[in-house]
Amino acid sequence: MTVDKLKKQLITVIEEVARVLSRSKHAVVFTGAGISAESGIPTFRGSGGLWAKYNAEEVASVDGFMKNPKAFWEFIKELVKNKSKPNSAHYAIAELEKLGIVRTVITQNIDMLHQRAGSEEVIELHGSMSTIKCLECGKTYDWKEIEPKLTDCPPVCECGSTYLKPAVVFFGEPLPEDAMARAVKHASSCDTFMVVGSSLVVYPAAYLPFVAKKSGATLIILNAEPTHADEYFDYVLHGKAGDILPRIAEAVSRFLTRA
Numbered sequence: 001m002t003v004d005k006l007k008k009q010l011i012t013v014i015e016e017v018a019r020v021l022s023r024s025k026h027a028v029v030f031t032g033a034g035i036s037a038e039s040g041i042p043t044f045r046g047s048g049g050l051w052a053k054y055n056a057e058e059v060a061s062v063d064g065f066m067k068n069p070k071a072f073w074e075f076i077k078e079l080v081k082n083k084s085k086p087n088s089a090h091y092a093i094a095e096l097e098k099l100g101i102v103r104t105v106i107t108q109n110i111d112m113l114h115q116r117a118g119s120e121e122v123i124e125l126h127g128s129m130s131t132i133k134c135l136e137c138g139k140t141y142d143w144k145e146i147e148p149k150l151t152d153c154p155p156v157c158e159c160g161s162t163y164l165k166p167a168v169v170f171f172g173e174p175l176p177e178d179a180m181a182r183a184v185k186h187a188s189s190c191d192t193f194m195v196v197g198s199s200l201v202v203y204p205a206a207y208l209p210f211v212a213k214k215s216g217a218t219l220i221i222l223n224a225e226p227t228h229a230d231e232y233f234d235y236v237l238h239g240k241a242g243d244i245l246p247r248i249a250e251a252v253s254r255f256l257t258r259a
């Protein structure tokens with residue numbers, strides 16, 4: 001297929017997806033690392049992915065953290081670089097929330113960029129870096145208190161301990177029960193479920209699109225590259241979230257104005 005034809009096809013799908021969203025009474029957006037890629041945060045899989053550079057078991061499991069908290073903090077610094085800001089994809093989702101289309105964002109990300117872009121209803125399935133707890137004395141810190149300490153990795157608690165653990169889900173840990181319950185509730189009752197920037201390979205989060213499909217929702221996926229689950233989706237867009245999502249949000253706003 002020629003590039004022109006592909007471009008025309010993408011424009012058509014963007015318009016169709018925008019029409020679906022503009023008619024939605026309860027849309028849910030489910031995001032993964034890909035939505036933060038254009039904010040300078042590396043993804044986990046695919047070219048340049050973090051799991052090609054770090055051993056997940058060593059840096060992101062409970063055992064690995066207890067053996068070597070420094071390895072975890074070196075890894076996490078790449079995910080929560082202080083210079084990272086929300087990109088146009090995060091802002092487009094916040095805009096769709098303001099338009100009354102998106103009811104909630106379910107994210108696998110821990111970078112808090114959705115909230116910084118103005119999204120109010122955010123379910124963080126894998127937790128976030130917002131609070132950090134000392135496993136020895138129990139003192140908790142805000143991310144803002146820890147960020148400056150990251151120059152000398154690992155950060156050290158006032159009690160002298162280096163076991164400062166953020167409220168993120170490590171491999172081997174269960175997902176926050178409340179977050180998963182709310183996510184399943186939204187996935188089971190939404191009429192439109194849009195995945196943005198996820199390879200959909202980590203469960204139980206990756207079950208959610210199928211929960212939505214089983215409940216009769218229209219499924220949309222926007223990802224830079226094909227995923228194993230594309231065939232289950234009603235609409236498939238391959239491209240950059242920072243490019244395509246603002247165009248979808250603009251078209252939704254246009255459809256709503258005409259309605």
Ligand code: APR
Pocket residue numbers: 031032033034035037038043044045046049108109126196197198199200201202222223224225227239240241242
């Ligand atoms: N726009 C849209 N999609 C993108 C972009 C972009 N600019 N850049 C990359 N992508 C896509 C990649 O093609 C990839 O399929 O985003 C996807 C990111 O997939 P992963 O790196 O596997 O991230 P994610 O799906 O969020 O991983 C889930 O795995 O390691 C655990 O806890 C970690 O939350 C993470 C979970």
